[in-house]
Amino acid sequence: MGRILMKGNEAIAVAAIRGGIDAFFGYPITPQNEIPEYLSKHLLANGKAFVQAESEVAAINMVYGAAGAGARVMTSSSSPGIALKQEGISYLCGAQLPAVIVSVMRGGPGLGGIQPSQADYYQATRGGGNGDYNLIVFGPETIQETVDIMKEAFAIADQYRNPVLVLVDGLIGQMMESIDLDRPVKERNLPPKDYATTGTRNHPGRHIINSLYLDPLELENHNKKLQQKYALVKAQETRYETVDLEDADYVIVAYGTMARIVRSAMETLKKLGIKVGMIRPITIWPYPEAAFDLIKADCKGILCTEMSAGQMLDDVLIANNGRHKVAFYGRMGGMVPDPEEIVAAIKNFSDWVVK
Amino acid sequence: MNSTCRIRVAGFGGQGVMMFGQMLAYSATHDELNTLWFPSYGPETRGGTANCSVIVSNQTINSPVFKAADHLVVFNMPSLTKFQEQIEQGGLILYNASLIKTAVKSDKALVVGIPINDIAHDLGSLQVANMVMLGAYLELTGLFTDATITEIIKKFMGERKAHMVEINIQAIAAGRKQIRDIGVTYVKTS
Numbered sequence: 001m002g003r004i005l006m007k008g009n010e011a012i013a014v015a016a017i018r019g020g021i022d023a024f025f026g027y028p029i030t031p032q033n034e035i036p037e038y039l040s041k042h043l044l045a046n047g048k049a050f051v052q053a054e055s056e057v058a059a060i061n062m063v064y065g066a067a068g069a070g071a072r073v074m075t076s077s078s079s080p081g082i083a084l085k086q087e088g089i090s091y092l093c094g095a096q097l098p099a100v101i102v103s104v105m106r107g108g109p110g111l112g113g114i115q116p117s118q119a120d121y122y123q124a125t126r127g128g129g130n131g132d133y134n135l136i137v138f139g140p141e142t143i144q145e146t147v148d149i150m151k152e153a154f155a156i157a158d159q160y161r162n163p164v165l166v167l168v169d170g171l172i173g174q175m176m177e178s179i180d181l182d183r184p185v186k187e188r189n190l191p192p193k194d195y196a197t198t199g200t201r202n203h204p205g206r207h208i209i210n211s212l213y214l215d216p217l218e219l220e221n222h223n224k225k226l227q228q229k230y231a232l233v234k235a236q237e238t239r240y241e242t243v244d245l246e247d248a249d250y251v252i253v254a255y256g257t258m259a260r261i262v263r264s265a266m267e268t269l270k271k272l273g274i275k276v277g278m279i280r281p282i283t284i285w286p287y288p289e290a291a292f293d294l295i296k297a298d299c300k301g302i303l304c305t306e307m308s309a310g311q312m313l314d315d316v317l318i319a320n321n322g323r324h325k326v327a328f329y330g331r332m333g334g335m336v337p338d339p340e341e342i343v344a345a346i347k348n349f350s351d352w353v354v355k
Numbered sequence: 356m357n358s359t360c361r362i363r364v365a366g367f368g369g370q371g372v373m374m375f376g377q378m379l380a381y382s383a384t385h386d387e388l389n390t391l392w393f394p395s396y397g398p399e400t401r402g403g404t405a406n407c408s409v410i411v412s413n414q415t416i417n418s419p420v421f422k423a424a425d426h427l428v429v430f431n432m433p434s435l436t437k438f439q440e441q442i443e444q445g446g447l448i449l450y451n452a453s454l455i456k457t458a459v460k461s462d463k464a465l466v467v468g469i470p471i472n473d474i475a476h477d478l479g480s481l482q483v484a485n486m487v488m489l490g491a492y493l494e495l496t497g498l499f500t501d502a503t504i505t506e507i508i509k510k511f512m513g514e515r516k517a518h519m520v521e522i523n524i525q526a527i528a529a530g531r532k533q534i535r536d537i538g539v540t541y542v543k544t545s
Binding site: 171174175177260261267336340 | 377381384388389390391392394416419421422
């Protein structure tokens with residue numbers, strides 16, 4: 001089948017169906033409404049579950065219930081809505097339940113606006129929920145890459161029994177691109193869902209889905225298990241792309257839509273004779289720290305650029321570990337920089353140095 | 356085509372600005388080119404001005420946003436005022452001469468005015484003014500053939516609006532004819 005033209009949000013919904021979604025629970029918010037709109041038609045028509053819940057909090061707890069019963073379950077929302085789901089997300093991680101969460105970021109804080117933003121990097125990678133937990137977080141740059149990751153997301157969540165968060169900005173949700181829905185997905189050997197509460201007719205004895213451990217030693221051991229799992233995720237699932245990195249005098253770090261804007265800026269910079277490369281994290285948790293070891297020793301500096309005040313910048317500073325000068329250029333509140341701004345930031349690198 | 360074309364389309368909500376852009380994006384996909392369509396989706400789309408960007412390319416499309424457009428298509432005066440400076444050297448500005456009565460000048464771009472409302476009115480439906488504009492745009496740029504556009508119009512209208520296909524095709528033809536009658540040709544210089 002050839003490529004078709006689709007809006008990002010609809011492509012996310014189609015890819016979720018390809019990934020084997022059984023149930024969706026959500027609550028409307030711009031700019032991601034086409035996801036539930038599409039799924040509401042197609043899930044119910046195919047005997048699957050779709051509920052527009054009374055709130056985000058209700059929706060994420062429905063996700064918890066369905067995941068506990070062994071279903072491939074998904075929710076989607078945008079920034080303030082994802083904020084409301086944080087408690088449930090922590091519970092999912094505590095109870096080791098797989099789920100797919102799509103976050104289509106808009107400007108904040110508070111109700112903010114509805115234009116594209118990347119100001120929920122902290123929310124995605126540091127979380128607003130309690131406890132030592134991590135989500136497996138992808139930050140794709142095109143609709144095609146978002147589709148490819150969505151098709152794989154349920155299997156990744158099942159493999160590690162942990163929520164996967166697909167983090168895109170409003171631009172990816174609202175724009176249309178020509179895409180191929182049929183690209184192959186990596187095969188995974190998935191463990192049986194022997195924890196699922198499908199009724200005692202199906203399994204001897206009771207299955208209990210729980211995140212409460214009142215004995216601190218027992219809770220510490222549970223946490224050790226979780227940390228071992230996160231170490232495994234780091235070793236097996238970290239993804240990134242490098243572009244022209246080996247020879248680069250300046251290295252730009254960007255994810256999502258910003259990475260595409262950087263690619264255009266790089267074309268201009270090359271014409272100006274400036275050697276510039278890029279590190280593009282595809283997973284933003286786990287963060288691809290190893291990529292920074294590929295930067296040449298006499299590199300003049302690293303520019304981190306985001307549609308935020310500088311959140312991924314923390315991870316860039318950690319990965320850089322004091323080796324090179326680091327600068328930051330960002331826009332906030334729904335403003336999307338054009339490539340010329342990135343070109344100017346590299347030309348005037350010293351003006352933007354943070355450390 | 357062998358390059359990247361960045362097109363900005365702007366007008367009042369309801370003038371068919373988004374559809375104009377989507378027709379280009381669907382046509383590009385049909386012709387196996389890369390394409391990206393991006394709408395303004397802010398509160399302004401609920402009345403007032405609306406605009407969208409389209410990129411058509413035979414290469415990988417990088418930045419979805421751009422400052423200067425290769426082609427600017429404007430349906431009303433506020434859109435012209437807002438975007439006419441954001442145009443590449445050697446670009447094209449195509450405007451709705453039914454609503455923009457002042458002389459439009461640009462030292463960077465070829466400027467062409469088409470009275471799309473009047474032409475659409477003569478065809479019997481003001482609704483197809485955007486398709487008159489599309490016809491004029493395609494005649495100037497040579498981007499897509501009538502065969503491609505006809506197929507996309509049929510797909511776009513579906514069964515429910517199948518009765519609208521014919522008048523849309525007529526509108527495309529009328530827009531193309533208007534350009535030939537004026538005798539203007541556009542060749543991108545840069």
